[in-house]
Structure formats: C-alpha cells, structure tokens
Amino acid sequence: MLEPLGFIVEQAADGYECLATVPRFIPHLIFMDLGMPGIDGYETIRRLRQVGIPGVEVAILSANAFDKGLDNDVGIGAEDFIVKPLQVNALLDWLGRKLDLEWITAGTPPAPAATAPAAPPPLVPPDACHLTALDDLIDLGYLRGILAKLAEIEALDARHTEFVRVLRELARQFQFDAMKEILSQTRHASH
Numbered sequence: 001m002l003e004p005l006g007f008i009v010e011q012a013a014d015g016y017e018c019l020a021t022v023p024r025f026i027p028h029l030i031f032m033d034l035g036m037p038g039i040d041g042y043e044t045i046r047r048l049r050q051v052g053i054p055g056v057e058v059a060i061l062s063a064n065a066f067d068k069g070l071d072n073d074v075g076i077g078a079e080d081f082i083v084k085p086l087q088v089n090a091l092l093d094w095l096g097r098k099l100d101l102e103w104i105t106a107g108t109p110p111a112p113a114a115t116a117p118a119a120p121p122p123l124v125p126p127d128a129c130h131l132t133a134l135d136d137l138i139d140l141g142y143l144r145g146i147l148a149k150l151a152e153i154e155a156l157d158a159r160h161t162e163f164v165r166v167l168r169e170l171a172r173q174f175q176f177d178a179m180k181e182i183l184s185q186t187r188h189a190s191h
Helices: 015-021 041-051 065-069 088-099 128-140 143-156 158-172 176-190
Strands: 029-032 057-062 081-083
Touching: 015 041, 029 041, 029 088, 041 057, 057 088, 081 088, 128 143, 128 176, 143 158, 158 176
Parallel strands: 029 057, 057 081
Antiparallel strands: none
C-alpha cells in the first residue's frame, strides 16, 4: 500500500530479522507487530532503541485493541498504536502527522454530458468462498493481495469482469470501506 505512494519499504518476518535489517536500511518509520516468533515487538523496540536510530518513529500495529491503553516501557502512546484491521485513512493520518506530510488527492474530472446514460453492466460476484477471501485481504489493507485475488476472480468467468473492474478501481484509490460496502450489499442481495 505504501510503495505506490513513493515510500521505500523493507519488511522483516520477526524481531531478529528486523534487528539485522536496520543497520543497512535505516528507516524513518517502523510499524511493529507485538506477537512475533522469537522476541516480541516490545523487546525488538527496546533493542532498536539501544542501537540508537535517530529520528525513527515507531507505531504498533496490533489486532489486540486492549494493548492500546496499556502503559509500556518503550514510550509507545495510544496515538502511536494502530489497531487491526488497518484503516487506511488512520494510517495515512498517522504518517502525515509523523512525517509532516500534506496529502494531495486527485479530484474527479467532470463527466462529459451524455444524451442518454447507458445502463451499467451488472456486477456479477463470484461464490462466497472468493468473497470471503477478498474480504479478508481488504481487512488487512493488502493491496497486492487484493489485486491478485481480483485477477483470479476475473479469470474464473467473464461475467465477473464488471465486478472486478469496479473493485479494482476502488482498491487502487485505497477506498477499502467502499469495497467492503459492495461486498456487504452483494452478500445481502444473494440471500
């Protein structure tokens, strides 16, 4: 999600890999999970601070909202605790505050006047299994996974083309809430 916005991103599978990565890739920001194999997120943060990376901002990404209000010895306040499922707008707001960024969004150009609007093609969704998998990827905010799943759905049946087109466009604009609404309406319509 961050790479298309121009960020250079490095990933680590666990705390030890993070500690090994940081000397060669000095970040401005670190998003840390708490529950990891080996050493947990708090211990990883402690060790990173011992190394002394100047100016790095740290946010906790966790599915456990209870942890947000807890005191901790690494100085992570509630404002630096982002609860999963990740809300893209909350993440972008946090990034904007920490990096002093001003987000510029593209406006929608006016539509040309048409004599009679054509009826849009129907949105034909895939089966419930594919919808659930897509829903899970949207909850994670995993853009590449969403786009890959949409390509898979599109390849299943040509009738899914408009459904995929609409969701792909929303995904590329990081409109995950709108995507969730379409999936919800799709499920209600099939019942």
